[in-house]
Amino acid sequence: MLQRILVPWAMPKIGREALSRSKAEVTFLHGPKGELPDPKEMIRAAAKADVLLPRGSQPVPRRAMIANPYLRGIANYGVGYDNIDVALATELGIPVTNTPGVLTETTADLAWALLMATARKIPQAHLYTISGRWKGPGGKSFMGLDVGPGGSNQPKVLGIVGFGRIGRAVMRRSRGFRMKVIAYDPYAKEVIEKTRGVEYRQLEDLLRESDFISLHAPLTEQTHHLIGPKELGLMKPTAILINTSRGPVVDEKALVLALKKGRIAGAGLDVYEREPRLSPGLSKLENVVLLPHIGSATEDTRGQMAVVAVKNAIAMLRGKRPPNIVNPEVFASSEYLRRVKG
Numbered sequence: 001m002l003q004r005i006l007v008p009w010a011m012p013k014i015g016r017e018a019l020s021r022s023k024a025e026v027t028f029l030h031g032p033k034g035e036l037p038d039p040k041e042m043i044r045a046a047a048k049a050d051v052l053l054p055r056g057s058q059p060v061p062r063r064a065m066i067a068n069p070y071l072r073g074i075a076n077y078g079v080g081y082d083n084i085d086v087a088l089a090t091e092l093g094i095p096v097t098n099t100p101g102v103l104t105e106t107t108a109d110l111a112w113a114l115l116m117a118t119a120r121k122i123p124q125a126h127l128y129t130i131s132g133r134w135k136g137p138g139g140k141s142f143m144g145l146d147v148g149p150g151g152s153n154q155p156k157v158l159g160i161v162g163f164g165r166i167g168r169a170v171m172r173r174s175r176g177f178r179m180k181v182i183a184y185d186p187y188a189k190e191v192i193e194k195t196r197g198v199e200y201r202q203l204e205d206l207l208r209e210s211d212f213i214s215l216h217a218p219l220t221e222q223t224h225h226l227i228g229p230k231e232l233g234l235m236k237p238t239a240i241l242i243n244t245s246r247g248p249v250v251d252e253k254a255l256v257l258a259l260k261k262g263r264i265a266g267a268g269l270d271v272y273e274r275e276p277r278l279s280p281g282l283s284k285l286e287n288v289v290l291l292p293h294i295g296s297a298t299e300d301t302r303g304q305m306a307v308v309a310v311k312n313a314i315a316m317l318r319g320k321r322p323p324n325i326v327n328p329e330v331f332a333s334s335e336y337l338r339r340v341k342g
């Protein structure tokens, strides 16, 4: 029987080519400019699919899972999977997969680009230069903060929250800047303690000591608003917060207030609480650098993510164990077996 994969977004060519070898009927659902379908459209199309292949951070409506008793899997295109109710999927016997590893280095590069750009006010200085306002000496000098040890030869402290694949890749890049690195991750304390040149800190101590804080924890119930008013209050007034993880890890309203009051020196953000909307006042601030969720956005990496997501999708279509399963306990459920045999 013909099997169907629903891709509810404009997938890159490399992914479409990989899908064309799947022998399944593939439906792409998106607007002419790549706009994502609305939830109703997605639920309707998902009712006929055997496997869904959503874009990372594209919400998968719960109904899309509940209303299709034959759905064999959801292959997320992204390493984060907070766009899917995984607990519900597991209960319903639906395997969920992600694309870990292939985007680690690219996202770490972006976290660093954001850190440097925020510390040295690169976008602000660029806009000033191209606008013709630069009239030579005596102009605006865009005084920034040192990332390396600076003129006084004082190493800066980098605090990493979430010491997984991307957190560790960010740490490796800090070595060229002779930074002191401290990290917080309640599930990787031993890894941190065993890593040369990195010291473990509780979150509060990390916030107090760091000159730069970079967030790399997934969005979960525990990490929602992990950084709120109290945490921002612990940071140095000269510190910079970088977020390339997920928007809701930071209380954005509290962040805007802290930045407005100069409670902290700046923030570099790739992700937001209610994407693509920005909290009121955020875009008016001068001490921020804001990017439109482009952490993994290089041709090479997005292509490899598509290849990995397609491999997972095809395995699930065939009722096989996919390479990157997020909820392995699902394979023991009778609901899963019913879906695969049915």
Ligand code: NAD
Pocket (backbone or CB within 6 Å): 079, 080, 081, 100, 101, 103, 104, 107, 161, 162, 163, 164, 165, 166, 167, 184, 185, 186, 187, 188, 216, 217, 218, 219, 220, 222, 223, 244, 245, 246, 270, 271, 293, 294, 295, 296
């Ligand atoms: P990972 O699973 O390898 O690492 C996440 C780490 O966070 C783990 O070590 C985990 O123990 C830790 N963690 C969990 N709960 C925590 C908590 N309460 N406090 C501190 N640490 C905690 O994942 P990864 O591949 O490094 O990716 C991390 C996240 O980055 C993803 O979940 C995703 O949301 C985000 N991401 C964003 C982009 C982007 O485009 N901006 C791209 C890729 C990944």
